[in-house]
Amino acid sequence: xxxxxxxxxxxxxxxxxxxxxxxxxxxxxxxxxxxxxxxxxxxxxxxxxxxxxxxxxxxxxxxxxxxxxxxxxxxxxxxxxxxxxxxxxxxxxxxxxxxxxxxxxxxxxxxxxxxxxxxxxxxxxxxxxxxxxxxxxxxxxxxxxxxxxxxxxxxxxxxxxxxxxxxxxxxxxxxxxxxxxxxxxxxxxxxxxxxxxxxxxxxxxxxxxxxxxxxxxxxxxxxxxxxxxxxxxxxxxxxxxxxxxxxxxxxxxxxxxxxxxxxxxxxxxxxxxxxxxxxxxxxxxxxxxxxxxxxxxxxxxxxxxxxxxxxxxxxxxxxxxxxxxxxxxxxxxxxx
Amino acid sequence: xxxxxxxxxxxxxxxxxxxxxxxxxxxxxxxxxxxxxxxxxxxxxxxxxxxxxxxxxxxxxxxxxxxxxxxxxxxxxxxxxxxxxxxxxxxxxxxxxxxxxxxxxxxxxxxxxxxxxxxxxxxxxxxxxxxxxxxxxxxxxxxxxxxxxxxxxxxxxxxxxxxxxxxxxxxxxxxxxxxxxxxxxxxxxxxxxxxxxxxxxxxxxxxxxxxxxxxxxxxxxxxxxxxxxxxxxxxxxxxxxxxxxxxxxxxxxxxxxxxxxxxxxxxxxxxxxxxxxxxxxxxxxxxxxxxxxxxxxxxxxxxxxxxxxxxxxxxxxxxxxxxxxxxxxxxxxxxx
Numbered sequence: 150x151x152x153x154x155x156x157x158x159x160x161x162x163x164x165x166x167x168x169x170x171x172x173x174x175x176x177x178x179x180x181x182x183x184x185x186x187x188x189x190x191x192x193x194x195x196x197x198x199x200x201x202x203x204x205x206x207x208x209x210x211x212x213x214x215x216x217x218x219x220x221x222x223x224x225x226x227x228x229x230x231x232x233x234x235x236x237x238x239x240x241x242x243x244x245x246x247x248x249x250x251x252x253x254x255x256x257x258x259x260x261x262x263x264x265x266x267x268x269x270x271x272x273x274x275x276x277x278x279x280x281x282x283x284x285x286x287x288x289x290x291x292x293x294x295x296x297x298x299x300x301x302x303x304x305x306x307x308x309x310x311x312x313x314x315x316x317x318x319x320x321x322x323x324x325x326x327x328x329x330x331x332x333x334x335x336x337x338x339x340x341x342x343x344x345x346x347x348x349x350x351x352x353x354x355x356x357x358x359x360x361x362x363x364x365x366x367x368x369x370x371x372x373x374x375x376x377x378x379x380x381x382x383x384x385x386x387x388x389x390x391x392x393x394x395x396x397x398x399x400x401x402x403x404x405x406x407x408x409x410x411x412x413x414x415x416x417x418x419x420x421x422x423x424x425x426x427x428x429x430x431x432x433x434x435x436x437x438x439x440x441x442x443x444x445x446x447x448x449x450x451x452x453x454x455x456x457x458x459x460x461x462x463x464x465x466x467x468x469x470x471x472x473x474x475x476x477x478x479x480x481x482x483x484x485x
Numbered sequence: 486x487x488x489x490x491x492x493x494x495x496x497x498x499x500x501x502x503x504x505x506x507x508x509x510x511x512x513x514x515x516x517x518x519x520x521x522x523x524x525x526x527x528x529x530x531x532x533x534x535x536x537x538x539x540x541x542x543x544x545x546x547x548x549x550x551x552x553x554x555x556x557x558x559x560x561x562x563x564x565x566x567x568x569x570x571x572x573x574x575x576x577x578x579x580x581x582x583x584x585x586x587x588x589x590x591x592x593x594x595x596x597x598x599x600x601x602x603x604x605x606x607x608x609x610x611x612x613x614x615x616x617x618x619x620x621x622x623x624x625x626x627x628x629x630x631x632x633x634x635x636x637x638x639x640x641x642x643x644x645x646x647x648x649x650x651x652x653x654x655x656x657x658x659x660x661x662x663x664x665x666x667x668x669x670x671x672x673x674x675x676x677x678x679x680x681x682x683x684x685x686x687x688x689x690x691x692x693x694x695x696x697x698x699x700x701x702x703x704x705x706x707x708x709x710x711x712x713x714x715x716x717x718x719x720x721x722x723x724x725x726x727x728x729x730x731x732x733x734x735x736x737x738x739x740x741x742x743x744x745x746x747x748x749x750x751x752x753x754x755x756x757x758x759x760x761x762x763x764x765x766x767x768x769x770x771x772x773x774x775x776x777x778x779x780x781x782x783x784x785x786x787x788x789x790x791x792x793x794x795x796x797x798x799x800x801x802x803x804x805x806x807x808x809x810x811x812x813x814x815x816x817x818x819x820x821x
Contacts, residue, residue, distance in 0.1 A: 167787065175652070178652075179652065302788075303653075303785070303787065303788025303789055303791075304788065304789075304791050305645075305649040305650060305788075308648075308649040309641075309645055309649050312644075312648060312649065313641040313644040313645050313648065313649055314641060314809075315809055315812055315813070316511070316514075316515065316805075316808050316809050316812045317639075317805060317809065433775060435771070435774055435778070435780075435794040438771055439769060442771070444771075449639070449805075451503065451639065451801050451802065451804070451805035452638075452639025452640065452641075452795070452796075452802050452805045452806070453639055453640075453795060453796040453799070453802055454795070454796075455639075455640045455793065455794065455795040456792075456793070456794040456795070457791065457792070457793050457794075458771040458791065458792040458793075458794070459788070459789060459790070459791040459792070460788075460789040460790075463789070465787050466787065466788050466789055468787070469652075469653060469785075469787035469788045470788075472652050473650075473651055473652050473653065476651055476652045477651070
């Protein structure tokens with residue numbers, strides 16, 4: 150399988166490392182031999198139709214801060230150039246999420262599909278703004294679109310709801326889908342002010358470069374859009390979400406919740422309406438997890454309420470989800 | 486699909502109700518049309534090669550306490566008689582678990598496989614005593630053996646670990662796999678004595694007819710055997726489990742745990758050794774759930790620790806897991 154990799158940040162580099170360390174195992178157990186034939190970062194590109202040398206790629210990035218120096222040829226190509234000029238099977242989109250126009254991810258994904266490439270996106274922007282249209286585009290071009298890493302990081306929440314509960318009807322769900330705000334609210338519950346809790350989260354590297362994505366609930370809302378489309382088969386995008394962030398959660402709110410044996414959590418819920426908002430959750434509810442953990446509770450028609458808890462993000466976890474998607478695409482292709 | 490149903494207790498009746506209420510939906514969404522062609526309970530049998538009338542079956546059971554009065558013909562057949570005399574595709578085994586010789590379930594399952602029937606077992610006995618041999622027998626006879634309902638009831642724990650984490654390595658797991666002992670320990674944590682907590686659980690109908698299955702950890706150990714075989718591919722049976730029940734958990738043990746911000750839980754764990762034993766679990770651990778809830782944490786190589794929490798048992802939840810297994814068998818058959 151030949152991959153084009155868009156972006157070479159934390160996730161891209163983790164993927165390269167994981168493909169390197171697991172290459173023998175992936176081939177022995179699944180017959181999977183993924184090769185990255187093209188990659189670009191903000192400064193340049195690297196191309197090798199036989200597959201890039203991943204150790205060299207990682208070392209070049211480490212040394213020069215860009216993979217442009219991997220080779221002196223074809224080192225100035227854009228994502229679209231790579232899609233147009235390379236023979237490849239799968240595009241892996243890992244550039245940063247943006248909820249204004251979802252670029253450059255949106256163009257990468259749509260161009261790739263038009264050129265017959267399957268797509269794995271861990272970039273939430275394009276899915277949040279245009280999930281229904283992207284799904285249609287994939288079907289029209291007879292390619293697969295996968296995005297396990299967008300919700301729950303390494304925890305396979307999307308697959309669980311879709312496949313493990315096969316034949317069961319999910320009637321509603323609610324979850325803590327953003328680890329950063331959960332970390333801040335947990336600190337506030339332990340007595341810190343919002344400002345101190347935010348600074349602590351920033352120091353630990355948990356907060357997005359644009360803090361609004363976390364604090365105003367945009368990240369949680371994007372995940373809610375993806376879940377609602379994939380699990381509940383609703384055709385919705387970002388504007389359909391009623392969204393309130395955590396900036397106005399006060400120490401009093403936290404204290405009042407504690408009196409009722411509750412904690413304040415930023416909850417994304419799908420139950421008739423799609424809402425992201427701070428809410429009081431009982432300390433006895435399995436959903437009420439602390440720190441940077443994510444959790445989601447699915448309520449099904451016949452199997453009760455089921456909660457999945459896991460780490461939300463992290464480079465290696467997300468890279469692991471990309472490999473799951475690759476295996477899934479391989480299995481789906483082999484059915485044809 | 487033609488089913489032979491062994492046993493018509495809570496799970497068998499829930500399955501009949503669910504097949505009745507969901508028949509249109511199962512056919513429309515999955516093309517699945519399951520018919521029960523034979524069923525027996527402790528007093529007699531009912532047979533109809535075109536498929537039994539499920540409403541009538543449930544009403545007869547309600548009125549007479551047995552399905553023997555469904556018809557005056559073929560109402561004295563045993564499970565083995567049904568397997569030998571009926572054309573059927575799948576055997577659904579729902580008789581009570583027993584960990585001495587696993588009968589009569591063991592004979593039903595092995596006879597069915599020898600006659601080319603796929604098997605769905607929610608009876609843990611045969612799997613706990615002979616998982617590796619039953620798997621071999623299934624492969625030898627080219628039939629499928631499924632058992633989603635044995636662990637976690639309606640919560641698809643087995644499928645999650647095997648399929649949702651495809652390509653990921655689970656390195657260890659630990660869980661609260663028995664809701665009854667969790668209920669008793671939760672009550673003890675709230676100040677009740679062991680005796681009172683046990684009586685309360687009995688009154689609520691949570692305790693098995695043979696209380697030893699819950700209290701001495703046999704039920705949890707059986708589930709641990711199934712998980713270890715299915716998820717970790719270990720070839721183990723009941724005697725391989727180091728097992729301690731909850732009879733000796735004292736009020737002091739509970740108090741000492743509370744001082745360390747912990748609760749005492751009956752934990753089944755697979756980490757080098759296979760152990761069922763009461764252990765102190767931090768209240769902050771997602772695994773530390775209360776009441777009759779079950780929970781299991783899988784630790785994976787690259788995706789961190791993931792916890793699934795759900796109701797452990799219940800007729801309708803288990804019936805729902807049988808339908809999942811039916812759909813899975815249908816999908817697997819269609820691949821051939």
